[in-house]
Amino acid sequence: MVRFRRETVIGILLTSLPLLVAATGASLFFPGGGERLVTLFMINVIAVLGIGLYAGNSGIVSFGHVGFMAIGAYASGLLTINPIIEKTALPHLPEWLAGIGMPFLPALAVALLVVVAVAVLIGIPVARLGGSSASIATLGFLVIVHVVLVASSDFTRGSQTFFGIPRAVNLWLALPFAVAAIAIARIYRDSSAGLKLRASREDEIASIAVGVNVRLHRFIAWVIGAALAGTAGALLAHFLGAFSPKDFYFNLTFVLLAMLILGGITTVSGAVGGTAVIMVIVELLRKLEGGADFGVFSLPTVFGLTDIGIGVAILVVMYRLQDGLFGVRELDERLPWLKGFEARTSRLDSDGSGTPVTTAGTLRIENLGKSFSGLVALEKADFEITPGLVIGLIGPNGAGKSTLINSVSGVVPPSTGRVMIDGMDVASLPVHAVPVAGLARTFQNIRLFRNLTVLENVTVAASAFKREADPRERARRVLAEVGLEKFSDRLAGTLSYGAQRRLEIARALALEPRYLLLDEPAAGMNPAETQELMHVLDRIRTKYRLGLLVVEHDLKLIMRLCDRVVVLNKGQQIAIGSPAEVQSDPAVIEAYIGRRRTPKPAQPGPLEAAGLNPGAAGLHNPT
Known part of the structure; x- marks a missing residue:
């Protein structure tokens, strides 16, 4: 502090x-x-x-x-x-x-x-x-x-x-x-x-x-x-x-907003700098507004020359500097010697250790359903997530996976059913109160605070709880967990795609959740990034004994990572069980492959034909 x-x-x-x-x-x-x-x-x-x-x-x-x-x-x-x-x-x-x-x-x-x-x-x-x-x-x-x-x-x-x-x-x-x-x-x-x-x-x-x-x-x-x-x-x-x-009235409003926008609307130094620039422009143009003689040529009286000058200044600056003269960071935040000081204090204060979270209780999803204007997107989803286990959620496109995870996390209130943690229905809570109940999530499309630093992204979540004097200490430890501590001073929007995915997981982990919902965490990743993500998820699951719900299209990843798998199709839960049980379930095979004639014994199984080789995982053997 x-x-x-x-x-x-x-x-x-x-x-x-x-x-x-x-x-x-x-x-x-x-x-x-x-x-x-x-x-x-x-x-x-x-x-x-x-x-x-x-x-x-x-x-x-x-x-x-x-x-x-x-x-x-x-x-x-x-x-x-x-x-x-x-x-x-x-x-x-x-x-x-x-x-x-x-x-x-x-x-x-x-x-x-x-x-x-x-x-x-x-x-x-x-x-x-x-x-x-x-x-x-x-x-x-x-x-x-x-x-x-x-x-x-x-x-x-x-x-x-x-x-x-x-x-x-x-x-x-x-x-x-x-x-x-x-x-x-x-x-x-x-x-x-x-x-x-x-x-x-x-x-x-x-x-x-x-x-x-x-x-x-x-x-x-x-x-x-x-x-x-x-x-x-x-x-x-x-x-x-x-x-x-x-x-x-309007004239003063225009001038003050011009000062703010020109310098940079997001910073204090931008507000001060923009005010100074606009006042200089106004003072110079006001002297010319009544006309001036420069010897070589004469400037006639131009009514409203100051307003014209302010407008031109805004257009010129915005054309070259979309975030204003001072950008999105304070002037002192970009000074090299202050950056070095911050890096030194970060190394001294962060030991990379984490604090295990409470693992009691179970997240119970009871007959969850969601309708949009009469269209049933999800109905009667019913399963539980236990701390320390990974539950996979799979299904074809349009099966209702994102609807389910949005309903569980409160982003989209469910139409029917309950989401129970320790006897409390979290679906009835305000969305911002859901993380306090022990439930965190990531998004299918990455949702980072792009103009905040990596450290600030995680600190926002860490400050949801007042368990430490400075939530940034918690944020630094979590960044170390996902291998991003060296990027703490970078703007989140400048990270690589895989690093942004890991940052989103770190931000969710900073909430100290008991249950973590991951909506397609490996989407868009190359094989190396996916493998690194697997190691991160396995490590935090083991260390913090989190209950993980992973929504993913990559069936190989699901079969390697998950202890149990839930399958949705057309908004309905059609199967639940171990990866081996789900792979051999006729309803799952039909949902992914469609109806077909019984294959000859010499031919590969339907999921193998779809590109999934259960034996390659080495963790789950369907036999």
């Missing part, structure tokens, strides 16, 4: 350094105009970090955080407005709100309470949404805030300018707030909650399968981001001294 804090502190210091340099330089060499520009930069950094804390970690672009800026600005403005000006500007203000005249900092604290209260109310429904639906909902919130501000003329002066606000914010007041915002955003990003939300950004289904409560973490990020945005709004209000609802 100490190392985690040290890395985070280093990142905060490196990201805050440009702000300190800019503030010092402006005060020493550009007093007045330079200080105002850098102060506005600080405020914009806070606002962009507020949006990025939610959008960057969840992957959902938010248009609504500018609405929180407006709420923060008007709330703090109402509390601090000069009482003399208030009588003229807001003659119909209710008595309970009139004549308060609070100092800025206490008013900011009260304003943030208002912002957080609104964020909680709005966040409850927004957290249930994902993707474009959530983005549209945040846009609707922004529009609602704007309309309410315009309509509430007794409180806000409607569409007219709200003035009389004390200009209490200067460079040296804005700087500590900006550094604090960087610290909050980076601490959250590096925390267990931030890591889980970033995992859901990469693949929501896979994150749920390793115990992430996606709605909860989206809600938390939404509220924290709203608080930062509300702070930025209050600071901006007391920096300008006068504002109106249009100052917190």
Whole structure:
């Protein structure tokens, strides 16, 4: 845990350094105009970090955080407005709100309470949404805030300018707030909650399968981001001294999102860097917007030149750098000397040992069935998985294998039947709670968190349980189990196909399950990779006494690895038994080969004709 804090502190210091340099330089060499520009930069950094804390970690672009800026600005403005000006500007203000005249900092604290209260109310429904639906909902919130501000003329002066606000914010007041915002955003990003939300950004289904409560973490990020945005709004209000609802609407939303996207939506350093770049572009183009004479040629007045310049900058950067100027990793995470430090501490702290898990109980699948709009995909599957044994699940394409494993793991709730562990029906649990019951899984199509490192992929799962001070220690031990410890700092999406398969198994193993469901783990592997996978599965089965359910089309692998085999065909369970019993079962032969005349004695058996040689396994002899 100490190392985690040290890395985070280093990142905060490196990201805050440009702000300190800019503030010092402006005060020493550009007093007045330079200080105002850098102060506005600080405020914009806070606002962009507020949006990025939610959008960057969840992957959902938010248009609504500018609405929180407006709420923060008007709330703090109402509390601090000069009482003399208030009588003229807001003659119909209710008595309970009139004549308060609070100092800025206490008013900011009260304003943030208002912002957080609104964020909680709005966040409850927004957290249930994902993707474009959530983005549209945040846009609707922004529009609602704007309309309410315009309509509430007794409180806000409607569409007219709200003035009389004390200009209490200067460079040296804005700087500590900006550094604090960087610290909050980076601490959250590096925390267990931030890591889980970033995992859901990469693949929501896979994150749920390793115990992430996606709605909860989206809600938390939404509220924290709203608080930062509300702070930025209050600071901006007391920096300008006068504002109106249009100052917190689409134009500001466009500029702030441009800052976030240009620098890199997923990183704190990207938010700060993108803000600086856009502000430089805006400042340069604003001077040219009214026209300029360069001697050789003259530039005419171009209305909206700054917006055009921002749009062109985004297009150019996105064309060459899809993830923004700073990419998907923090600046400090790519420094060679920090990488070396992390590698050294990894070797010191990880001994490659594992902790055996509890093996009591049995996973019982009772009459499990699933229908989709009247189409029966699975019915009456009935068998059990015992710790320490490997159960194979085979069947032709469309037999219902993936439906069964999805129903057992809770991804697709079953229509009938139960999935029992220690007397508890896990099929009735929320999907993110299934791993806590001792059930983990992999997917037919690899579902990794591609823009997280190998270590972070496994840490997401390891942090589902608070059994160690630092879940990364557990993650490193599991990576050693599958031979991936030397790739811990690599992005998961850069691994070879076979290594990605093993990483998915490691992530599931980090949940410390009693039962592990593997959906076609050898799919797409070459023979060498398949052989290595066999060794890994056999080793973890023996060491941890896991109950394994392996869905696989490779019949040779199934017959060599499994103690018992379940066969599905057309959604029905047609056989269960040892590999030798299943190979000679007429119903299984018919499902794979089809009806045929009885072969001559000299001819090979049907499964051998299909490419399976039972004797080649050396483990199971049908005779």
